[in-house]
Amino acid sequence: MTGVPLVAYLALGLLLFTLGVVGVIVRRNPIVVFMSIELMLNAVNLTFLAFARYLPATGMKTTRDLAHGAMAGQMAVILVMAVAAAEVAVGLGIIMAIFRLRDDLDIDEMNLLKG
Amino acid sequence: MSEWINTLHPAWQALIRVLLVVLPILMLVPGMIWWERRLLSWMQDRIGPNRVATITWSKTSRLVPGFLRGKKTHFFGLIQPIADGVKLFLKEDITPAAVDRVVYFIAPAVALFPAFALGGTLPWGPFPALTPIADVNIGVLYVLAVSSLGVYGVVLGGYASDNKYSLMGGLRSSAQLISYELAMGMSLAGVVMATGSLKITEMVKAQEAPLWGAVPTLQNWFIFTPFGFISAVVFLVCMVAETNRAPFDLPEAENELIAGYHTEYSSMKFAVFFMGEYAAMFVFSGVFAAVFLGGYNLLPIRWDETATAVPAMAGLFKFLGQMNGALAGFWFLGKCALGITAYIWLRATLPRLRYDQLMSLGWRSLLPLAVSNLIVVALWIVCTEVYGASAAWIAVVAAGIALSVAAGVAHRIAQRGRPNLEVRGVRLVGGNPAQDEAVVGGPAA
Amino acid sequence: MEGVAQSPNLLVFAAFAGVAALAAIGVVAFPSALRSALCLVINFFVLAFLYFSLGAELLGITQIVVYTGAIMVLFLFVIMLLKLQAPALLHERQDFKIPLGLAFGAALFALIGAQVLGPLQGVFQMRADPGYGAPEPVGRALFSLYLWPFELASVLLLIGIVGSILLAKRKL
Numbered sequence: 001m002t003g004v005p006l007v008a009y010l011a012l013g014l015l016l017f018t019l020g021v022v023g024v025i026v027r028r029n030p031i032v033v034f035m036s037i038e039l040m041l042n043a044v045n046l047t048f049l050a051f052a053r054y055l056p057a058t059g060m061k062t063t064r065d066l067a068h069g070a071m072a073g074q075m076a077v078i079l080v081m082a083v084a085a086a087e088v089a090v091g092l093g094i095i096m097a098i099f100r101l102r103d104d105l106d107i108d109e110m111n112l113l114k115g
Numbered sequence: 116m117s118e119w120i121n122t123l124h125p126a127w128q129a130l131i132r133v134l135l136v137v138l139p140i141l142m143l144v145p146g147m148i149w150w151e152r153r154l155l156s157w158m159q160d161r162i163g164p165n166r167v168a169t170i171t172w173s174k175t176s177r178l179v180p181g182f183l184r185g186k187k188t189h190f191f192g193l194i195q196p197i198a199d200g201v202k203l204f205l206k207e208d209i210t211p212a213a214v215d216r217v218v219y220f221i222a223p224a225v226a227l228f229p230a231f232a233l234g235g236t237l238p239w240g241p242f243p244a245l246t247p248i249a250d251v252n253i254g255v256l257y258v259l260a261v262s263s264l265g266v267y268g269v270v271l272g273g274y275a276s277d278n279k280y281s282l283m284g285g286l287r288s289s290a291q292l293i294s295y296e297l298a299m300g301m302s303l304a305g306v307v308m309a310t311g312s313l314k315i316t317e318m319v320k321a322q323e324a325p326l327w328g329a330v331p332t333l334q335n336w337f338i339f340t341p342f343g344f345i346s347a348v349v350f351l352v353c354m355v356a357e358t359n360r361a362p363f364d365l366p367e368a369e370n371e372l373i374a375g376y377h378t379e380y381s382s383m384k385f386a387v388f389f390m391g392e393y394a395a396m397f398v399f400s401g402v403f404a405a406v407f408l409g410g411y412n413l414l415p416i417r418w419d420e421t422a423t424a425v426p427a428m429a430g431l432f433k434f435l436g437q438m439n440g441a442l443a444g445f446w447f448l449g450k451c452a453l454g455i456t457a458y459i460w461l462r463a464t465l466p467r468l469r470y471d472q473l474m475s476l477g478w479r480s481l482l483p484l485a486v487s488n489l490i491v492v493a494l495w496i497v498c499t500e501v502y503g504a505s506a507a508w509i510a511v512v513a514a515g516i517a518l519s520v521a522a523g524v525a526h527r528i529a530q531r532g533r534p535n536l537e538v539r540g541v542r543l544v545g546g547n548p549a550q551d552e553a554v555v556g557g558p559a560a
Numbered sequence: 561m562e563g564v565a566q567s568p569n570l571l572v573f574a575a576f577a578g579v580a581a582l583a584a585i586g587v588v589a590f591p592s593a594l595r596s597a598l599c600l601v602i603n604f605f606v607l608a609f610l611y612f613s614l615g616a617e618l619l620g621i622t623q624i625v626v627y628t629g630a631i632m633v634l635f636l637f638v639i640m641l642l643k644l645q646a647p648a649l650l651h652e653r654q655d656f657k658i659p660l661g662l663a664f665g666a667a668l669f670a671l672i673g674a675q676v677l678g679p680l681q682g683v684f685q686m687r688a689d690p691g692y693g694a695p696e697p698v699g700r701a702l703f704s705l706y707l708w709p710f711e712l713a714s715v716l717l718l719i720g721i722v723g724s725i726l727l728a729k730r731k732l
Contacts (some may be wrong), residue, residue, distance in 0.1 A: 086720030093727030263629025
């Protein structure tokens, strides 16, 4: 959309990221903590795409390089999505395993690894 | 014919396009319900609704023409869905005390949304000014994305109802939809590869090409190609599963879960769930028709080429070709009706799957089939381009044999070491706690 | 700088951004895990539209397929499973972590905002080619220049599948 400054997208991304951080700190429910992490990943995706659209990599000479520059942000987003999918599959599996083991889901009580 | 629409303000154009999709779907839902009830009762050797819309003419009134006086005119119960609708409207709307109110109220609306949104990319004819609503160049992905939202209505309804059976319905539905979405995406991916475009309009156009690239008078509907046929079968199964229809209606299995996710819903909220289901059936039939059955073409015949091939009857074929184009919307509607009839037929024929059977079908049969189909598509494309159609057929048949042998061997290996629980044709479930639980509720996650 | 009146696009963006931000606040603030998940679904959905507004059609639709269609359904699945097995389990406690987290978040926002948003204030022009997010160029880049990362991602997903099956199975 023309007329929208890059800063607007970045500010929104930053706000979502900060909210994700707050969620990770504040909440005790591991599922919600997980969701906050997903929120952070998405905030980063948004900034990746905003930069890819507004400021594709400069200082490149050939047209191939330029095409490369506009793609880099999107490629990063695709990889983040793949990582997020794998992370959720494993993470939720871990949460269910912990729940089966302890019948409890308070993240502050999960301190089995404490020395 | 419809180009005058392009002169209107874009907002009006958009409104016309949207109405052309939403209104037919809304109006066809009662017709579909009537058709399902009549056809199902015919298949089950019952009578079905045939009383509503019977007119008993007066014996004495002068307004009635003589030959009708005292007679009855039957309309096959056509008004039954309207009577049903009135009944649902006037019923008491009960909201159980312990429900999560906000979620309980939005769930039916959420269930209705994807069905209508899905209609957005379906072309009803070769009229780019009228249809589809938006010919986005990510058409097939849009279909997948929106159909994946269909699970939310069920899940939210099940969760908010505060009823264990509803919750189980939602649970089953989410697992089922995730499982079958994969195979659906893979089956569409094969067709996308063959078309070289994600646009659904392009897919319909690609199916107007000569059959197998070799028969100039026939159209290359994807269901006639070997890979397209397999894709179509996989897609058909997945689309039945995605709409939660029998035999995949585990989320609302009556004899296990009362009514599943909509147990606690009554009156209009239930009706909205019901409408969402039928609208989804209709739209998925439309997707199937557009992607595999040649879209808005009535017959797989290329009329212009046939006219040049048979000069004696060129005029007739030219006329038929024009009719084919002008009445495209009706042909498309007819194909949707065919799809809905298939749905009803399946419901009347097949018993409901057990939970483990459902998972096994989705993950162990459909997904490998769809993925190996992708390999076959690649072979088909390469061989057609390099060696021609006959070589492509040979290669595809050889690949099919090789893949089925591989699947057989893999199945044999997977079965080795398992106790044979087949007793008198009934496969018992036992000895494995995970599997037992899978039958009762969710999978052993 | 252009005013709001000259740029209806800015209003549209503000509406989307507002919904996304509210939904994100909802994710953190709602005590019920299901409400949080629903807010996250809304947030992801709106983010997909913001991706469309940036011209990244393919990624926007992938966002819907992957996040709202798969990941969030998985979340809802686990939430429902937990509700079925232990209905009263998922509730929160109030304690010192809430003001601490809020303070930390505000500090983070101020710090990064001051560092990043300031220098980039004048950027209005979208320099990338408008068609850069169509399926074809993205696919070409993914399967040529970025083939190795792509293959590595597929290996990662495979490991994820194996890992989750290992975690979920009680008896191997």
